[in-house]
Amino acid sequence: KAGVTQTPRYLIKTRGQQVTLSCSPISGHRSVSWYQQTPGQGLQFLFEYFSETQRNKGNFPGRFSGRQFSNSRSEMNVSTLELGDSALYLCASSATGENNSPLHFGNGTRLTVT
Amino acid sequence: DQQVKQNSPSLSVQEGRISILNCDYTNSMFDYFLWYKKYPAEGPTFLISISSIKDKNEDGRFTVFLNKSAKHLSLHIVPSQPGDSAVYFCAAAGYGGGGNKLTFGTGTQLKVEL
Numbered sequence: 001k002a003g004v005t006q007t008p009r010y011l012i013k014t015r016g017q018q019v020t021l022s023c024s025p026i027s028g029h030r031s032v033s034w035y036q037q038t039p040g041q042g043l044q045f046l047f048e049y050f051s052e053t054q055r056n057k058g059n060f061p062g063r064f065s066g067r068q069f070s071n072s073r074s075e076m077n078v079s080t081l082e083l084g085d086s087a088l089y090l091c092a093s094s095a096t097g098e099n100n101s102p103l104h105f106g107n108g109t110r111l112t113v114t
Numbered sequence: 115d116q117q118v119k120q121n122s123p124s125l126s127v128q129e130g131r132i133s134i135l136n137c138d139y140t141n142s143m144f145d146y147f148l149w150y151k152k153y154p155a156e157g158p159t160f161l162i163s164i165s166s167i168k169d170k171n172e173d174g175r176f177t178v179f180l181n182k183s184a185k186h187l188s189l190h191i192v193p194s195q196p197g198d199s200a201v202y203f204c205a206a207a208g209y210g211g212g213g214n215k216l217t218f219g220t221g222t223q224l225k226v227e228l
């Protein structure tokens with residue numbers, strides 16, 4: 001079974017630009033979550049989608065948005081990029097999206113904002 | 115406010131000995147706890163979890179202990195192996211009627227030396 005696939009692996013953008021990251025979950029998984037990892041901050045929850053609906057949202061500004069398609073694939077968009085948005089963005093999928101259904105992470109997209 | 119804390123950023127252990135990684139939490143609504151392991155350039159991998167109705171869960175060399183009154187959990191790895199060298203993240207989830215929203219600690223870098 002293929003794992004969670006994130007594209008691209010690396011991105012370099014300029015302040016003020018916008019970026020879209022893509023995530024393909026494990027086949028059959030309907031829940032997709034996004035996390036931001038920065039040095040010293042651990043992983044911080046961005047949002048979670050289940051059956052194309054956003055079920056949970058973390059404490060990030062509205063510049064961070066996402067969506068999920070009918071095939072469970074998900075995209076995350078960040079508009080008006082700031083230097084502080086430089087981070088590793090991780091996508092994770094789970095079978096049911098319940099707390100006892102472990103997350104399976106992709107290898108992430110490393111975003112650098114200059 | 116860091117609701118899940120891993121106060122030791124790093125830990126060094128000799129091969130064959132026990133590794134003990136600690137995690138504290140402040141939110142009494144958390145009722146499910148997980149440990150993830152992360153190698154460089156890879157996404158986190160699920161290791162083991164424990165529900166708040168238990169105080170211990172074992173899986174091979176890995177055991178997680180939960181002390182609800184102290185709001186503390188620990189991961190024991192016995193015996194430690196060089197391949198265990200990685201960053202370990204503690205994560206917590208609250209009863210919320212569905213939806214994966216994990217709160218992660220900042221991680222502990224474990225180094226297992228020969």
